[in-house]
Amino acid sequence: MNPDRFTLRRRNAGEVSGTPAEPLAAEVLEGAGAIVAEVAAGGDAALERLARRFDGKDPDAPLVHGREALAAALDGLEPAVRGLLERVAGRIASFAAAQRASLRPVVTEVPGGRAGHDLIPVDAAGCYAPGGRHRLPSSVLMTVVTARAAGVPTVIACCPRPDPVVLAAAAIAGADSLVAAGGAHAIGALAHGTGSVPACQAIVGPGNVWVTAAKRIVSPRVRTDGEAGPSELVVVVDARCDPELVAADLIAQAEHDVLARTVLVSLDETLILRVEESLARRLDGLPTAATARAALAGGFAVLVGDQCEAVELCNRLAPEHLQWMAAGGRRPAGLRHYGGLFLGAGAAEVLGDYGAGPNHVLPTAGQARLRGGLSVLDFLKVQTWLQVDDPGASAGLAEDARDLARLEGLEGHARAAGLRIPAFRRRA
Secondary structure, eight states: OOTTSOOOOEEOGGGOOOOOOOOOOHHHHHHHHHHHHHHHHHHHHHHHHHHHHHHOOOTTSOSEEOHHHHHHHHHTSOHHHHHHHHHHHHHHHHHHHHHHHHOOOEEEEETTEEEEEEEEEOSEEEEEOOOSSSOOHHHHHHHHHHHHHHTOSEEEEEOSSOOHHHHHHHHHHTOSEEEOOOHHHHHHHHHHOOSSSOOOSEEEOOOOHHHHHHHHHHTTTSEEOOOOOSOEEEEEEOTTSOHHHHHHHHHHHHTTOTTOEEEEEESOHHHHHHHHHHHHHHHTTOTTHHHHHHHHHHOEEEEOSSHHHHHHHHHHHOOSEEEEOGGGGOOOTTOOOOSEEEESTTSOHHHHHTTSSSOSOOOOTTGGGTOOSOOGGGGEEEEEEEEESOTTTTHHHHHHHHHHHHHTTOHHHHHHHHTHHHHHHHHO
16 A cells, blocks of 8 residues: 555445435434423523533633624634634625525415415524533534624524634624533423523534434424534535645545544546555645544545546535535536535635635535525515405315215315305405
């Protein structure tokens, strides 16, 4: 083996399956359920107790940071850091505002009247940001800014052990407060309310297995953005691609977590070899090399015969991030299943992570077959309405409703509809 090359596992395209969500362990679901129930019953006192136990919260630190505390953290930032966060927030806000502007109420004619739908934001949204090995002010910006663009009146950020940068990001994004808690107890607080934390109708943001389990538990009463798993990147390349860029992008994804999934799909065998050589050089001296090596070792490379085979494989994988660098980055026909799509060598996935505009909270573990990434739609209700202005012209609706109800054996429905028919005809 060449010591100057990091060797990727090889897989045949035909043996690569999709990535269905891993089932949550029964003990995790049971434990998360108990924690959520404890918060629901105990309110602020329970949340404080659990934050100290699981998050290492300082007893003297506030459980909830209000607007004044967030503003103070923002005022204390170095100007360069503040400017960075404000620029990123501005791009996220511009993209989310464009999404919202593309969504319109609907009004259409029906016999004797009109029908339509309105787009109404939820009353309150909870926006979770992880606080594990790395602080993630970017996730605060991605979630809170998007909720605000959707028009949500009350937006609560949530992060265990928040530092001044995270608090300042919450201020820039427009959060009403930030709850200094994480895990299942944080999700329970956002779902049920605790006194100082209002109950939310939508909870979004990535988190660990306890956050994921708690989201599933509260999902009957709260909208969620799906169950997050380890991060994923598929990069599709051909002989013309720069192996240095490809290797850098694979490493950037792999350093997230040892469980991060990286897949290289190539139309050229020599390009895989060149990427492996670049990986070895770039891993040398990288502060996060141990994590990145472990994740890359769990990933693989696939040699495909043509672009059609690459498209079919990508659709089967339905990855969180799909970086299409082959064919000069031109979007291929038939590509359907991905969380976020990055076209061309310039559209690095890391630009999506750090605020080019589109949201970085994306579906993992094959959920991209079912849903897209976080957007203003996650905070909006589509509510329909019916208005009858001309009872005479609507008589046919009542007749059909009566007859269909009797076809289904629901005589009460039939009579309620039938009562309208004579009145309609008398007025006609």
